[in-house]
Amino acid sequence: MQFHHHGYVSGDPRVQPAAGYGLDRPAELPDEVDVLIVGSGPAGMIAAAQLAQFPGIRTHVVERRAGRLEMGQADGIQARSVETFQAFGFAERITAEAYRITEMAFWKPDPANPANIVRGAVPPDDAHGISEFPHLIVNQARVLDYFAEVAARAPARVTPDYGLEFVGLTVAEPDENTAHPVTVTLRHTTGPQKGASRTVRAGYVIGSDGAHSAVRQAIGRKPVGDRANHAWGVMDVLAVTDFPDVRTKCAIQSHDGGSILLIPREGGYLARWYVDLGEVPPGEGTRIRVTSLDEVIARANRIIHPYTLDVKDVPWHSVYEVGHRVTDGFDDVPDDLTGIRTPRVFLTGDACHTHSAKAGQGMNVSMQDGWNIAWKLAHVLTGRAPESLLATYSAERQVVAQDLIDFDREWSRLMATPPEDLPDPTYLEDFYVKTAEFPCGFMTQYQPSMIVSEPVHQHLATGFPVGKRFKSAPVERVAEGNPAHLGHHARADGRWRVYAFADAAAPGEPSALREWAQWLGTAPDSPLLRHTPAGTDPDSVLDVKVVYQQDHFGVEFPDVPEVFKPRVGPFELVDHEKVYATDPAQDIFELRGIDRGGVVVVVRPDQYVAAVLPLSATDELSAFFAGALLQPDTMPTDTPTITNMPTKENT
Incomplete structure (x- = not known):
């Protein structure tokens, strides 16, 4: 965990400095918000925790209950979800209390x-x-507590507005109030205003309101x-x-x-x-x-x-x-307008897929729904990416939901089948072992799109399949020789990760890596230079790391190219935690099938591999990010912007 780079922190470093909207956040739900999340279940709260990292976005969560959930029905936490908890900073704590x-x-x-x-x-x-x-096994209520803590301690200070139930919504035509075209009607369920209605204008709405979703009904979507x-x-x-x-x-x-x-x-x-x-x-x-x-x-x-x-x-x-059941679409855009009209309302979790609880997938898949749409909304609202990015949510997650339904249907059928009617006495346990990757949450593989490249160079890193989650591996951090897991350093902060796996030359010697680093740090078509807004840290959009083939004794920090040693924060301190060496006992190059000639692996903000490229493919890397991200000078003027330079220190 890194802190002190904005000045000395004497309190809990997990409490980030308030910034932007979090500095003077209104005590009650305002009349106009950028993102309105309906429902404080797993999908809604992970979305809130992600969006809370962006202090320029006015994010609010409404929940019909009077307060926090005390007893949830879901309890199974698959390994993919624990990876996600690691990104949000509470994997160790929730593991300690779980079964x-x-x-x-x-x-x-x-x-x-x-x-x-x-x-x-x-x-x-x-x-x-x-x-x-x-x-793990732990009550859903505790999962929500942890996400609520992350959201409340993030720069935007997001906390749920309890006692408000969704009634309906309308979406204005594109030429009407385009910044906040969704008018949402809510009703108070508790307190002195119980029964009274009010309206809120929103830029986007995330429906996380369960299997009987009123948001789903409001946009005319149907479970099939x-x-x-x-x-x-x-x-x-x-x-x-x-x-x-x-x-x-x-x-x-x-x-x-x-x-x-x-x-x-x-x-x-x-x-x-x-x-x-x-x-x-x-x-x-x-x-x-x-x-x-x-x-x-x-x-x-x-x-x-x-x-x-x-x-x-x-x-x-x-x-x-x-x-x-799977809902016939995960946003409010009719099929015949896909790619033409910008989606404004999104469905997540049980609002768009329902199934049995016995495969332990409901909460887990729901959280990935919420994370998927949240980082994309953040990119669009802060001007990092074009609105076309939002169409990838339904395209990606509807396929995942259907795969879940197909798996759960078979698992439920086998559990309900008398043993004598199965093909052989060990059929059930064989199915469990054979399909273990799916219930663990690791079978998701997104198809090529503006944020997932074609797997043309997949042979260069066979252990990092394009479209699947980035599977971490042990490494050594060069600065102090500590063992680390490469993927565990990636936080849910909305940044892309670019991992450069070096060729065999020793640091300081001429190499393909050194040429690549020189290009990334100086060339006009470098995505690092092209997509980083002025006045922000050099790693505020692309977090670039290097992994050498030598162990940490074979890497001298001064020999490492400057692009891997960015200066961050108001004091422009050197970040020493982006330079890694190979753990001799668990060689990441061997473990993940990485070509010794050097490879670049691009990972999305939600931990899915977006591209695998050779170090020489600078044109392809530049073109990929040009399709996924906007340049700062093309940012829309009517959207919020952020900087990761907070203006208020925690105490």
Whole structure:
């Protein structure tokens, strides 16, 4: 973590100095905002946390509840989400309080006595080392707390406006009030003004208001899909049981009583039980949904026989039918106007995809929705990128949502299938291991667009697939020799990352890297010079780092090109944390298939690889950023602008 570059900080360095809108943020929701986020769930709060990094953007979150969520229904945190938490600065803290999944036990009928269940395979949760981060279980409410803390401590000081419910919206024609064309009607749900309506004008609206989204209805979007005609009871319980794996994630299949997915919860005592209630006959959905808690508990006891479950307390429970739906578009632009009209309203999370909870994907995919649209809105509103960038949100995330639905449909079907009806006795656990990369959150691969290049040079860095998330690897930081993970230094600050992997020449000697660095620091077509606004730090838009093939003893800091040692902050201090060497025990060049002749890897603000290029391809690198970003002198005059030079120090 870096601080002091704007002056000595004696307090908590996670509290960033207030700036821009955060210096005099109004206590109540104003009549005009740049971004209005409807709903303070996972998608809404990660969007708020990202946008709060941009103090020139007036971001507000409205939430119909009177205060913070106390008990969320989601609890599974996949490794991709923990990577995301690292970028927002709280991965270590939330990991410390969470339950960590290291393996999954599969129970099935005892062949000798099918009325009883026995333990089968117990595969590790991440047998292939997909991520250095763990798979966690922690209540959704705590995730929201952490994002709320990040947003409140960021320069724009974003906090939710509670007690306001979305009623409707209208979007003006492009020639009417183009800066804030969305008129939103809200209604007070609490306090002395309860029931009263008010309107807010917004530049953009993010609908994060759940499966019954009023924002979705207001823009005429519809969920497409069906129900699986299968019901499940879910309960968080404090219980006494002789079931031996109560503190292990389990898939339990009985001979004739159905199935259970058991998820231990944080804190050491709580556990979540998803209990199979069987097929739902046509027209019986209402009856199934009123299944009593006692019946769910009784069903659980039949499934885990010969073991018993003595429930002492149930903080939360529900009954639901499995449904799989994807909204027909994730923004307000009709299909026939895609690429012609600028989207102004966006849907995220459950507002645009619903599915079962058993794959543990809902909150995880929702957060990636929110992050995806938030950094893009920030780029457009600050003049970094053209409005055409916003069309990539629906194009990218709708495909991801459909992949999620397809996976969840198959996983739900297998969980509900009696063991004797599966192709072989180990089919369920084999499916779990074979598809591990998807539920971990790492199968997303964005297709070529203005922010994802064609993978023409993919062979130069096979471990960094273009369009997929940047998979970190161990390195050594040259300045002090400390071991580090290359990707962990990238914060959710809206900047692009440009990683230059050096050729074999020693630092200080003539090399392809030195020529590339000279071009980046001086050439007229350098994206670093072309896209960095005057008066901001040289790394305010593009964060450029270098990784040498030598270990840290083989790299002398004075020999490193100046472009990797930018001077930042009001005192123009040298940033020493952009120069890395190879860890001899875990060579990143070997681990990620990086060509020894030198490679440039470009990574988007949301950690997805945007381009892989040889060091010699300066024209291609320049052209890529020319298509993704605007030059500062072409910034729109009616949009907010920012600088990363705060005007108020934290104390």
